[in-house]
Amino acid sequence: MASALPARTPVRKTVAAALALAASAPLLSGCFEEPSAHDAVRDFLVGWQSGDYEMAARRTDGDPGHVAKALAEVRLQLDAASLRFHLTGVSRSGDASQAGFRAEVDLGENNPLWVYHGKLPLHLVDGAWKVRWSPSVLHPQLKEGQRFAVPPISDSRQPVLDRNRDALQRDAVLYVAGVTPAHLKDPERLCEELAEVTGFAQDRLLSRIHSAPPNELAPLVTFGRRKYAELQSRLNAIQGITIRPQKQPVDPGAPTQIVGRVSAITPETEQQLGGPQRAGDSVGLSGLQKAYQDQLTGATAIRVITLDLKTGKEVAELAKWEGRSNAPVQTTIDARLQGSAEVAVASANKAALVAVKASTGEVLAVATQQFHQEKDALGGKFAAGSVFSIVAADALLQAGVTAKQRLPCPSERTVGGARFQQTGGSTGGTPTFKGSLANACVTALAALGRRVDAGTLSASARSFGIGSDWQLPLKSFSGSLPRLTSSAARAKAIVGQNIKVSPLSMALIAGAIKNGTWHPPVLVKQPATPDPAAETPPVRQPNPIKLDPARTDMLRGLMRAGVTSGTAATANANGPQVYGISSFTTGDRSWFIGYQDDVAVAVLAEGNDPAAIAGAFFHGVHSTA
Template sequence: MSRVRRTLAATASLAVASMTLTACFAEPSAHNAIRDFLVGWQSGDYELAASRADGDPAVVRKALEATKLDLDAASYRFHIKSVVREGEATTATFSAEVDLGENNPLWEYESTLPLRLVDGAWKVRWSPSVLHPQLKDGQRFAVKPDPEPRQNVLDRNGGALQRSGRLYVVGVRPADLGDNTASFVKQLAEVTGFAEDRLLSRVRSAPPGDFVQLATFGTDRYQRVKAKLDAITPKVTVDLQEQPVEPASPREIVGRVGALTPETEVKLGGPQRAGDSVGINGLQKEYQDHLTGSTESQVITIDLKTGNEVAVLKKWDGRTNGPVHTTIDSRLQKAADDALLAAESGTIVAVDAANSQIRAVGSRGMGQVKDALGGKYPAGTAFSIVAADALLKAGVKPSQRLRCPTSRTVGGAPFVQASQQTGGVSATFQENFAKGCVTALASLARRVTPDKLQSSAKAFGIGVKWKLPLKSFSGSMPALDSDADEAKAIAGQNVQVSPLTMALVAGAVKSGTWRPPTLVTSPAAPDPGTGQVAETPPAPVPVDPKVRSALTKMMQAGVAGNPAAQGGKGRVYGVTADLPDDMAWFVGWQGNVAVAVLVKNSDAAAVAGRFFGALENSR
């Protein structure tokens, strides 16, 4: 919860606390003094609180105000535990809840308010121990953080998927500021954009001799503000840190890391402190808290004269951070990147056919998350792999003869075969499948019922809700209410898919089982409230063995004379499909690697061939 929200919550609870206090006592007693002191302290009405203490009002006001700054506290809340009166003295025991912000747990402790009668009025006996039993004269509170360094996003073999980059961490040692703290903070706030009061409380709450991180800059931004930072007096300290912030391929999947800014500090409202690195997108963003953990913190007391630590009042170990283990194979990723170098625009998704783990996501002129995982593209005749599952089960044989005319109408819907035309010559279902003949495939609409076609689509993951930490799209098929709808579906004209969807389809035919995709193996789920996470991942769905045997032969025929088959030494299986706007698919596999290639103004099969060839050459 953000500091702003916590403060509002504390304010809202004030009326309840006041009512509780009022209901606990009856006059004549110390009721009013206890109520006014604690409510004034809790709400920041230090004038009211000081009026109920027997000390110098100015001293009490200053102490209460300083305590909030020294703790960098977002809010206080108090609860009366007991009140005991003995003659002219009364002692109230109360519990305190102090919200230290920065996603730390509440600091909870118990203390007492000793009261005495002064000129007929009850007053709190003032001493620092009223604030905390262990706080003594000549001491103050301080908060001592100990952040853990950011962890890496790793490939399947444990290699880091990012390189070290430079971050410039600007800070100060409070003891070096002397009486110039307020002036220093004001100047730094103008340069960094961080709120002046937040910077001041960070400085005030830190042990005097510790380096306090106040702002972080990447190289470009640091160079832009360096002159202004150099002009600040007393001089700021700049700590140059090497952190794993530069993503390796696949860059958009891994995600960028940047410096915490005033804007991201407000949006995150989590354990980040100025000086921390923050995931901007990709896995770095989805697993921000896991990669950074939470800062170990201590509440301590400091000797005002020496600045030395006196005692530890409370310690939080923080949440342990750790790396994110992905399924990316860096060797396959390089092959995917290299295969797209000659393409104008395109993407390639490679999965392990045996388990549907994502091994590579290459892109050129397209987005790895937006297009490769989450894109919504027409399936075209690449969808004939799925349609063939339903058709073969319905009794259509690969050897059945079908005409592939230039044009055909089915249920009132026109279909045009723009290339690889066979005119009036009949070819087999397998041959028309291999050539992607739209008119021949559409003619089979009445050979299968809509529910069987939709059942096959679901079995191959179309429209299924799966579990991935990044935005993805499993595909969609509309209701099939007519022969025209069915014909369009068989030809893939009213079916939308992502490249990831089609890579999984190819993997299902190769392995004999459709499985949902996996990108991250550890931790089990991204940070709460982020990512596209289903409660229960969908179960694997086996492919009918007879259908799989027929589809394998049909997809072997689909690459005959195809540049995809020229890559590497292993046998290649697949289909190609042309789409509107000069886009094209290749969907298939070689060995245990299933791929889907989607390109614009390029040859999808040639990209697949280069990918398979690069795999062979990199062994």
């Protein structure tokens, strides 16, 4: 067996524990007449605990070299991060004594603490107390010709699923490098070479070998396809290495940035996860794969056993932890609608499309071109533009504005000192409020900032979820609005200039108008509760908000005008009617929000017509139904 390796426990922790053990000296000295008896117990346990195996061995009646080696191998065979010992009692009968102790073996971060009770038989040898050496000193059930082993039992990574429980990723081949310990002539040299090639710590590789059953393949390192191709020739040069391909669901399908990337464990990710990981493990680097890492991988079942050194067969099971079973993560994504969304944005210069189920708030599709699906489509903070006027319309209708009210649409206007310009479409004339909203006449709509008070406008925004404390397992943004104490601030809010939103929050607004109730978003169906491993702590989701039925019906009429006689006409698609409004380009960006049947959508685009992108999406949804 290999010589002792340095303990992985921080020195400060080990020294503190050793001092704590030594502090029991006054109690022990009352049990032993000879101070050297206390010294023997103390030195043996403190030496074993701290890694000073020679000191511990000198306090036994066994061969010092043999005992020191056996003590060192306990830590290796258990792949233990630390060992701690506590005396539980002492008895004496003539020239023989016995000390009881409780052992606490840390099997590694994220792994269990193995606690067992042992006994130290002592007797006088030439007037000095010595621990009577045998393997049972290490554990009561350990006998000559036996050793410890910790064979892990792990399950493959589980997939992320769509709403119909179809996988949102494909299997990819990972390459697991392992060894059969009994076949190795020089495990230290092999681990040295493998550490040089992979960057993994040599002592960690060696401890995996020593803790594994000698006649079973012990996985050491896992590689993705590219990394394996890069290192294959160097790995083949290491004698004793066996490479086995292993399929795991790690290749993300659409929406790729929502599903997230997965990597084989690397030296860097092993440190990030905190503690030793198993070769063959994978780690989510982004998206839901990262947010639900624990759910998808579970916790390894662990057994502590004894093996017969001659046969390599298991003799006894000393402890077992079932671990935590892994399970898939089921999302609300609809693969069919996701495909239509991908096609709709494919030819755009830069666009983000989010579709939700109007009646539930469930996220059905997230597709982007140049934008990021999580950071921008779900969590982006963009100026809302004049499509926000549909939310302001709820407050304006309460304030007495009617759909038929005439509003001049000049090329520019000043409200409360704030200047507004019409950047697209026709100007002049006196269209109705309905026409101004359908055709995104910013100057006409801004004039209404004097017709509504801050409280009513803010309340309408909140009823559509703006600023709500809803939260997803990924980064998301519900929107924000400033204090609306001046007519200029209210005018800017009506045309969305000082309102920040995400495409997701805008899709939920369209869904609320369709359904008559605003619903907080849902992205994950199972597990039903938020994952504690998510980047942000879970919060209680807000309740759905029922909208005023009469005003909501009027809002639907305003949105229908947007696609029949307004700027959103390009959103018209075959099949059921489309409802929606568009904004003109502001700062190179323009919006569309609308719905068809129970599917509500928001599109943010740069250099493209967002209504046309929405129309292509709805057409795809209808044609693939």
